[in-house]
Amino acid sequence: MTPLSFFARSTIVACASLLLLAGCGGGGGEAQKPAAEPSAASQPAGRLVEITSNDSMQFSLKEITAAPGEALRVSLHNVGKMPKAAMAHNWVLLVPMEESAVLGFAQSLATRAPSYLPEDMSKVLAHTRLLGPGERDEAVFNAPKEPGKYPFVCTFPGHAALMKGVLVVQ
Numbered sequence: 001m002t003p004l005s006f007f008a009r010s011t012i013v014a015c016a017s018l019l020l021l022a023g024c025g026g027g028g029g030e031a032q033k034p035a036a037e038p039s040a041a042s043q044p045a046g047r048l049v050e051i052t053s054n055d056s057m058q059f060s061l062k063e064i065t066a067a068p069g070e071a072l073r074v075s076l077h078n079v080g081k082m083p084k085a086a087m088a089h090n091w092v093l094l095v096p097m098e099e100s101a102v103l104g105f106a107q108s109l110a111t112r113a114p115s116y117l118p119e120d121m122s123k124v125l126a127h128t129r130l131l132g133p134g135e136r137d138e139a140v141f142n143a144p145k146e147p148g149k150y151p152f153v154c155t156f157p158g159h160a161a162l163m164k165g166v167l168v169v170q
């Protein structure tokens with residue numbers, strides 16, 4: 001190996017390390033997306049699934065069907081008018097569990113303001129943030145690879161009995 005090629009190799013390694021460091025920065029913990037995300041608007045990350053929520057505690061969609069591993073963008077738009085403190089909504093996708101367990105899971109989050117998400121996220125596959133009137137947010141994720149029924153729910157206190165549905169992976 002010539003000294004020149006060794007220098008070139010070292011430079012490449014150093015640059016790669018710098019990129020990694022830069023990519024790890026930013027902190028905040030919110031939505032860690034791939035570095036190539038700035039053009040998200042022009043290059044959708046997956047199939048768009050639009051859901052609205054309203055002041056009657058209803059999701060406009062109760063069932064979503066997806067292929068195993070399919071890239072999805074679930075967009076929740078809260079079209080309600082009531083103040084966030086009284087009527088907020090999120091969309092939280094869970095691992096497969098009985099309907100009664102879904103309700104219990106949501107009820108256990110009643111004290112988890114302001115996100116109403118658990119400390120232990122092992123049962124949460126994807127979620128939007130909690131939305132007040134007129135707000136929207138997207139959950140960008142891949143459908144599970146394992147075919148099955150994955151429940152989704154709004155975890156705002158008292159909403160899970162009405163605001164629930166299922167992602168069917170088949």
Ligand code: CO
Binds near residue numbers: 053057090155156
């Ligand atoms: Co809700």
